Amino acid sequence: MEGLLEHPGYDGEKLRRVSEQLPCREVQAGMLLSLMGEPQQYCYPSLFIYGHRASGKSHVVNVLMKELELPHVTVSCVECVSSALLFEQVLLSFFGCDAASLLPRSPSLSDFVRIYKQRTSEFPSKQTRYIVMEQAELLRDASVNLLPALLRLQELDNVSVILLSEIVWDKFRPNTGCFEPLLLHFPDYSKAELLQILSAGRNSSYSAEFYSSYINILLGVFYTVCRDLRELQHLAALNFSKFCEPVAEGKETETHKLWKNIEPHLKKAMQTVYLREVSRSELSSGFALHVLPYYSKFLLIAAYLASYNPARTDKRFFVKHHGKIKKTNFLKKNEKTSNHLLGPKPFPLDRLLAIFYSVVDSRVAPTASIFSQISSLVTLQLLTLVSHDDQLDSPKYKCAVSLDFISAISRTVNFDIVKYLYDFL
C-alpha cells in the first residue's frame, strides 16, 4: 500500500491498522500525526479541521485517537445545550466521576479551569490529552468567552483542542480577537477515491471485482448529481440487490448486460437522490388532499386567497354587487410582479373569517370548532402563525400550501379557486 503512515513514538502495527481504516486520507492523517508529534510531545494548542460533509473529518480523528490509544474526549456540540454539559463530559472522561461531581450547579468557565488545574496537578498525564469538538460551528452560539478559552487551553496543561466543522474559520473569528488555531482542510474525495472507498464496503458473498464494477456503474450514473459519500453508500446498498438479481438466477455474468438490466432502476433512483424512502412510496403525492374535514378545506382555501390576494381586491371578489370596480381599473394600477412569486402574505384572522363565510356555500355558525380548526391547521403546518403566540388580539397567519395543493383541495369541494385569484384575472 502506498503512503503507509510512519511516525516515531507510535507502534508500527497500530499505524498500519490506522492506515488500513483510512483509505484515501493518508495525507491528512500523516499531517495530523506530524502535528501531534510523539505522544508526550506538546501538540499545537488548537487545530481547526474543516471540509464538506462526509469528507472523513471525524472518522480520521476518531480512528487516530482510538487506534493509537491517546487520552481524548469526543464531544458533540449539538449535545451540549449548555456549557455545563461540555465541562462535565471533559472532566468525566479525563479524571472520572468525582471530578465531574466537583462542578457546581451552573459552572462558569473559571470553575472548569479551576477544577481542571487542580486535577491535572494531581494526575499529570504523560501524553497529550485531546479534546475533539464535533460540529464546532455551534460554539459560536455559546457564551462569548468559551471559544477563545478553548483555543488556548494548552496554557493549563499538555492538552490540545481539535475543532471539526463544515464552515471555514473566517466565520468563527470572534470580534474580540483570539488565538488563531492551525487550519487544516479536508478536500472532497475525487471520483477515483470514492470508487476505492465504496468498493471497500463490498458484500462478502460477491467478488471484489464484481462489486467494484457495480460501484463503477453507480458512480457513472450518480457522480454528476451527488458526491456525498454517505448518500452514495446508501444508494449502493439500496440498488445492489437489483443488480445481483440476474446473477443470482445464474443467467448473466457479463458486465454490459448487467448494466442494461440495472440502468432503468438507477434512472428511477435518480429522481429521489437525497430524498430518503419516504418519497419513494406512491402515497406521498396527494395523500392529504381528501382527508380534511369539509370546513377545514374551506378555511384553507380562504387562507390561501387571503395570502395571495391584496386586501383591497377583496371587495371585487367577495361582494356580490361591487358596483363599478372594473377589471381593467384593477389591472392597470397593479404591481407588475405576481403575488405568487412574492410568496404568501400575512393576514389577520378577521379577514380569513370574512372570506371564509363568503366562499363557503352554506350558512355556518361561528362555532368554537371553526376556531379550533384554524389552530389545528396551524399544528398541521398548513397555516403558520406569523404574530407572536401571546398575541391574542387579532392574530396573523400565513398560508403555507402550494397552488397545486390548494387547487386539488378546491376541486374536491367544487370550488373554482382560479376565478378568485388576483394573479389569474
Added chain:
Amino acid sequence: MATSSFSRGCFVFKPSAKKKKKKKTTVDLESYFTDGCEGAESSETRFKLCLDLWNKIKTETEDLQDELNRNILDSLLQFTRKCSSTRRHGNWASQMRASEIPTAALVLGVNVPDHDITFQSLSELLRCSVTPHVASLQAKECGALKHLMKRVLERLMDAVVDDEEEEEEKEEVQHSGAPLHKSVHCSLRALCDWYSSKTKKSSCSSSGKKRSSSAVDEHQQPPVVIIFKDLEAFNPKVLQDFILICSRYLDRLPLMFIFGIATSPSTVQRMLPHSVSSLLCIELFQSLSCTQHLTTVIDKLILTHSFPFKLNGKVMQVLVSIFLYHDFSVRNFIKGLQLALLEHFHSQPLSSLCCRKKEAQIQLQQLSAGDLDRIRQLPSFNRFLKEQDQQEQDNLQTDDTYLKEVCQKLLKGLHKYHKNYYPVLRCLHTLTSSLPRYPLGKQIRELHLICLEKNVWESEEYQSAMKLLKMLAKDELISLLQKCAEVLQPVKSKKMKNAFVQLEELLDKFKQLNAAAELAPSVEEKLTCPVKNLQKKTDLFQLQKTLLEMNESRRAKRMSPFEVLRNEAMEFVDGLVKNHLSPPESKPLYEVCYYSSSATVRRHLNATPRTSIQAALSSPYCYIQNDSLKSEDGSVSNAAPDICIAHKLHLECGRLINLYDWLEAYSTVVSAAEGNDPDPDGSGKMDEVKHARFIRAVSELEFLGFIKATKKKTDHVARLTWGGC
C-alpha cells in the same frame, strides 16, 4: 426550608387526596344523575341501564379499534422485531445501513384526537411483545431539547429520574434557587449507562466496543422505542438536534423511532434537512382512513338491533355533520353518542323501558301510575290511540293493567320492527350503493338518515333508484341479489326468514332462466319474421300499418322472461322496503328508544361562544334565572346587570359612540330602576358609584370585543359590531 417542606407536603398528600376525591365522585355519579332528573322514582334503574349501555358501547368500540388497528399495528410490530433482529445478525444490506436509525413513519390522518388510542395500544403491544423500553412523546411537552431529553429519560427509566429530580429540586431550593441543573441525569450518556446496566452487560459501557461485539448475547438487547405522537407539532430544530444526538449513541443504544404523521409523509422531508434525514431509515405505514372507521363504528353501534338505544334522524345528522364538517374524529363521534345516551336516560322518564325485550317487560310491570300517564301523553301513543275504536280508547285511558298489556305488545312490535329494519336497510343499500350517481347515497348512513326522516319509498331518489335497478343486466342483478341473500340469511326473525326463502326462490328462477336461455335462443327468430313480410308489401298504407303492428308487438314482446323476473324481483324488494323501512316516528312508543333533542346535542358539542355571549347580554334571564329580569319583546329590564344595560344602549348608537351621552343614558336607566329621580338636585353631577359602575361595564364590553378606543374623535369609542335596534 419552609418552602421545600411545603412543596414536599404537597407532593405527599396529593395522591391520597386525589384518591379520596375519586371515591367520592364514583359514589356521587349516581346522585349527579338523579339530581334534577325527570321522574325521580325510576332514576336509579335508568342510571344502571345507562351505565350498562355505555360500558357495552365502550368495550365494543375499543374492540373495534383494536380490530381495525390490528393490521397496521401488526406490521409495525413486525418492523420493530425485524429491526432489532437484523441489528444483531444482519446481512450485508442491513450492515450497510447500520448507522441509520430505523424509523417507522405512521401516517394516521388528520383526526388527531383519535390517535391517542392507537398509540396507547401500540405502546402496550410493544411493551408486551417486543421491548419494555417504550417512551411516547407529545410535542407540547417538548418545547426545547432539554425538555425532550428529560421526558425521554423519565419515560424510559420510569421513576428513577423523578426521584433524583425531586431531590435535586429540594437541594436547589436550599442552595441557591438557580434553574434546574440536571446535566448528570439528563443526557443520552446516562440513558446508555442505564441501558447497559439493565441489559447486564458491563462491557457495553466502555465506549470502544462496537456493534459486532454486542451481538454476543443478542436476546438481552431489546430495542429502545421512542414514539413521537404528533410529528408536525414538534419544533423542527429540537427534533433535528435530538436525532443527531441519538445517531451518535446508536452503537451502544439500539434506538428506534416511530413518527406519528397527520398530513403526508413528505412532512418528514420538510421538517428535517438531508443531513438529518439521512440518519434515518424510514419505512412508511398507513392507517385506515377515518371515514372508513366511522362507517364501521356506525355499523356496529347504530345499525344494529342489539343496542336498544337509538338516535333519531336529526341527532344522527348533527353527529355525522360534526364529524364530516368539523373534526373527522371518531372519538368525538362516540363522545357525542355518549352525550345523547346520557341525556336520553336523564331526561326521558320512560327510558327505563329502553333495554332488552325481557327486561323491558319486567320494567313495564313495575311502572308507576305517573309513568303510565306519561305513556298516555306520548304523541306517538296518542296517534295510536286515535286509530283505535272508542271502547278501546276508554279502556286504555282508564285501565292501567290493560294499558300495560297493550304496551307490552307495542314494545314487542318495536323490537320486531328493529329486528327487521336493519337487514332490509342493508339489502336496499347493497342494491343501490353501486348505482350510477348514487341516488340513495354511497354510504349506508346516508340511506339510514333518509329512512329515519320519511317514508323512503315516497322519495324521488328511491323512484329513480328503482328505475335504474330495473335496467340492470342479468349477472349484475344476480350477484346483487345474492349479496342480499347473504345479508338476510343469518337474521333470526320470522319475516326475514320468509323473505330469505322468497329471495332464494327468485334466484333459483334466475338460474333456471340462464339454463333455459342456453338451450333455446329462439326469441331472435320470431322477431325477424315480420321483417320478411315487410319486404313483400308495396302499398304505403299497408306498410304503415304493418310497421305500427310491429312496433306494438315489439313493445309487448320486449318483455323477455328475464325482464319479467327482474320486475318480480324488484317488486319483492319494493314490498320489503314498504313493509319494514317505515320511519320510527310512525311506531307507537318510539320515544322510549329514540333520542330526539338535536338542539341539545348541538348546543353541547358545537358550542357557539359568540351567540351565547349575545344571548347573555340581550336576555340575561336565560342565564340568571331571576324573575325580575324576565322581559318580553327583546327589551332589557332596567334591573339587569350593568353590562347588559350598557350593551343595550350601545346598540342604539352608530359607528362612534359618545361616552358622555352613553353615561347619561345609562344613569337615567339605572336611576329609574332604583326609583330615584335621575338628577334630584339638578346640579348635573353624576353619582360616583354609578359612574364607576358604568366605566366597569364599558371596559367589560371592550374586553368582550364590542367596542374599542378610537383616535378619530375624543371622548368617543368605536363600535365593532353591526346591527342592533
